[in-house]
Amino acid sequence: MAIQLPEHVPHSGIYLPMKDQSGHLKGMNFSDTDRTCTIVLDGSKEALSLGVKTSTTVAELQDILASMFQRYPTDIILKTKQGAYQRILRARDEVPSVVTVQGITTFGRKVRQYDHPIFILGAGLGAIQTMVDMQMRGRTDMICMEAHADFGGHSWIKAANKFTKLQTERGTYHVDYCQTWKPVPFKVGELDYKTWPSRDALLYMMRENAREHGLYEHTMFNNQVEKMTPKGGAYAVQYVPTDELWNYSEEGDGGMMLVSFMSAWPGFLHLPNMLEFPGEDEFGGYMEYSSFDKVDYALCTDKICALYGHGAFTIENVRTLCEHRCAKCYVICRTRNLSGTKMASWLVGSQPVPVPASVLLDAFSKMYNLVGFDVWTAHAVHTDAKRSFAQITQKTIFGVTDIYFLAGYYDLMTCIVDEVKRVTHQCIHTKKGKKVKTEVFIKAIGTKPSFKIDKQLGIKEVVGAWINGDPLRFCQLGAKGVQAKNFGSFSVGPGFAPSVQMSNWFLDYPDDWWLVHDKLPKNKAGEWPAYVTQATFGLPMGMALGGNIPGLAAKMGEADALKARKQWESHPLEVYFKECEDEWNNYIRFFRKHNMVDDRPDPVYPYTMDTMWELIEKCNKVQRGEPVNFF
Template sequence: MAPFSRGDGGTRSHSHRLCRLKLLTSGDVIEMPLEVTTKVGHVRQMLAEKLGNAAAEELIFITKSASSYKVLLDLEEIPSNITVKGVPSWTRQKAAYRFPHCIVGAGHCGLRQGLSFLKEGIHDFLVIDRLQQLGGTAWVRNANPTSKLQTELGVYHLQYGIDLPLPQGMKTWPSRAELLQHFQEVCEDHGLIPHLRLGTEVIEVQPQELDIRAREFSGGRWAYDLTLCKQEQSTQMRCASIQCYPGGLTENLRLELPGEEEFEGCIGYGMFDEFDYGLVREKQVVIFGMGAFAVENVRTCLEHGAATATIICRRKNLAIPRVVDWFINQSDSPPTAAMVLNAMQPMYALGGLDDPWSFYAVIGPADRSTAVIRQKSRFGIGDFYFLASCYGKCRTLVGSIKRLAARQVVLDSAERVPADHLLKVLGFTADPKIEKLFGLKELVGYFGNGDWRQWIYCEFPGIDAGRFGGTSLSPAIQSATDSVSWILQYPEDIEPVLESNLLPRQKAKSKLLAGRPCYVFEPRAGGQILGVIIGFIPGLAEKAAAWGALKRQRMHQLHPLEGYLEECAQEWYTYCQMFKDCGDDRPFPRYPYTSAALRELVDRNEEMAKPLPTKALAADPGDALELTSDG
């Protein structure tokens, strides 16, 4: 093979040979095909990806010359046979810890972290939760008895993972009770139960610097002393690291309205178990708020026989039909916001609702070629809201509540809305006590005070994206929890990430947070964090390459296009029959999506994702974003 000029007056051969590297201590051998002019430093760089940068720096390359040995420098050419000193084996050494790891929170995220630990061979850990039941605050406390998963099971279950089996015998949109049972069964099947400490609250976290002379592990010089409280009894434990998953659906927003004492009907919140939905039969219900839980409460009230359900909100939020949600979650390439909005239009038109392009959340040019969707609330997902609007059983009013009167809600516009009962569904905020518990001054990415041993992860509030990679939690939490497992095994990999200053930061008590705890990132900033971490760590990036394909695979295994569409239509006509049984004899409105239209939408998105043969088009505004929606 002809040599080429290196630009410095020399030449370089492209001829290849097999290089044999033998470890001095163990005798283990690896073989690498290399160009004959490959330098020792280049081999060191290649081994760094396998062994880690720190281990590769310790390597000493030795060659025998006559009766003596010579240590090669990085600029010298690598010989065909060489002895290597500095590591015990060609397998990368994992960090060892004297103390257990502590996972705070036994909801979806915390349990998934425990499963990730077990998969990676990390067995010395505890999962601690203040509740007596696993499943997390969102499902154990906040969901009401009729709550269902709004997104599809394929992208929301604990067995979401490359090496884990598909969930069996579960519905596409399981109920609260079914999901809690699923969490329990998966924990039992995969050996997570012995690691759980339920009914236990972490009330204090104190970092402790270890005596480095007595250190018998490689996981770092810091540990954490935790004070735990169970049934008013306090105990102490020391842990090597903390993974905290407090969740974003924790503190319910409450608001007392003027005139509540005059209202006469029942007033409650559309979460928890505190409102008796049996009271709404043949009554007019007002729902205050228009987040995902509010849209769910339209279904709950009308299923319980309410005469009407009226949503009152300051601004209309976008809700998303089931088929469009499926389209987003099964995609390999995140569809654009413009494509998503266009796909919504048939359902909005059938419901007699405003064009989704006209909503406050939509930002884009007049020609509708691109868009960004930016709203404070997550999408309410489902078809029932649109069908109920079509039947006149649900209406949505924009306005502020001035006061309540006897069986009426009075708006600032002076309009009086008849109401036998009032449900407040104002959303949730994250737990502000977490900042004090961890002594947080700032979050660097998801690392408390920039310490890689403290991982504090919370799903993002609202929506801010020009492309949509998903609307559910499991794909994002798989990336997060497997990243944590990698970092704990190879902590040297995270140091250059923290030193890069590329991770978004949020300081506690910053005015920019508008009262939000600092561990809750806005969607756009939060969506960058895992991308930065994975992009910096080659071994983690290699694992992550399979994660995107898994989402599409799981969706089509559990919810194939034809079967999913049939299930949506069957649910639709079941509710049409429910309205007919209540006295509405109109012909059933046809379900507005067909298999041909849905398949064409999928094909068009895949075609748009193909690389262009000539110059690339300008990207849509906004980044691909994994949203979360578990209520």
């Protein structure tokens, strides 16, 4: 009797071989040609497909099916049609293209149901995407709590200012990013959603999309968690009313609720870093911190300005000061961290696999050459004499802008690697003996996470991204700095997509936790709260989850694959390059119009279309193990 296949067989999203499988991966001869195996449930119309190799063995397929459906591999019997009968396959046989399986009752898994609501902490982009995904899973009994008065998240509502722009690209930063079938928005309502949207445009996008998805009716604004404790198989959430400074508000009573599951998206740009220098009282000019919308940039026009720091906030402020026609901008920093360029940001977003650091440095060098700085000698770079590899390690993420470099070319911006010793009247004295005359002093030293989050959520440690090793309490991790040999994106947006899947997988299938809990990295509070980890923490966590829970691995793989597709969809190379080149030339015209620069020749945009295709080819060569010349 022929095996009856349904008209549409869904693909599992799983592709063999996977990590730690047996069979041909342990030294036997094998073929790595890709093909598809369709698995039919014996006596049923249920079927699904997996991606396999030509020499994938029956034992490997049994292992994966056992993991997916909580069975022992020895309970699973695979058969193939042979003549008029079906033959039981042996463990070392290669898997046929169509097999029948016994030992599994259904390909559908039972989803955990709960007695109390699902709780989402925070209402920024990641939390919004999490709630939308929960809706897609049929979940409606959910409550979101946000300390602010609307959607958008603390980073965009409080830490940014009205001149702040998304430093990376629209294509990977929007609410419906996680929905594979949804196009990248070029408009939200009647407003354009530009390539590099402003703070206000981003807030509008999140709020309009939250309204479209019906999330307002699930959200409690102006409330924050005071304490969360396990209670009788659920969690007691004590909350208090709050103003937008996270202070207790006299308006409202607060209360307590029981919840069954929590997905927390607390962010980690909570508080401004503070630093005082001797003699500040004598400065006699304008002095302020750069973050949390404190700077009055109107006071910077036609003024000599100094920025202290060299992180993403500094790079953004160079652009903003130039836009407000400062007379000169000094950047004083202890170390000159690497900054990203817009074409380099596009490059890492456009590739389906992470871009090697050596190729990224090659991309950076096109712009850095304009200001006479060799990126390969930067303090953050570790390489060898042949540049056969590279690793970038620094305490801050890449700030992304081209205008930092254009201002550097014209000497409108000067970078001084030194430390501030003291301040006198409109003068900054450095430890190396320099005197920087300035009328404006902006401390662009970034932000820090609040230890209050650990206290509120009862975090003693995170096991992977789960509070105290509890699969029903997910917490989106924060990460400080850069430490990598390969780069998948400069944006947090693509990272939210697999995190949403991690959170909600254990909402549906919490028993899968026992497949992976003892393999996940752990983190406790130290210099930072427990949920804020080193940049290297995420890699072993992702490998453990992907290597031990095949269904989650498939979902995370699908989420990772969105990045390159949506980047190309939203920002075709030729179109994006033209935008960057036009922006470059527009700033040159702006500088000339306002007599901000001298008569040195105007620089052409340091990238070309040929340059970008060459960088893409270098990525491909490194991936293939071919030698690449980076000199």
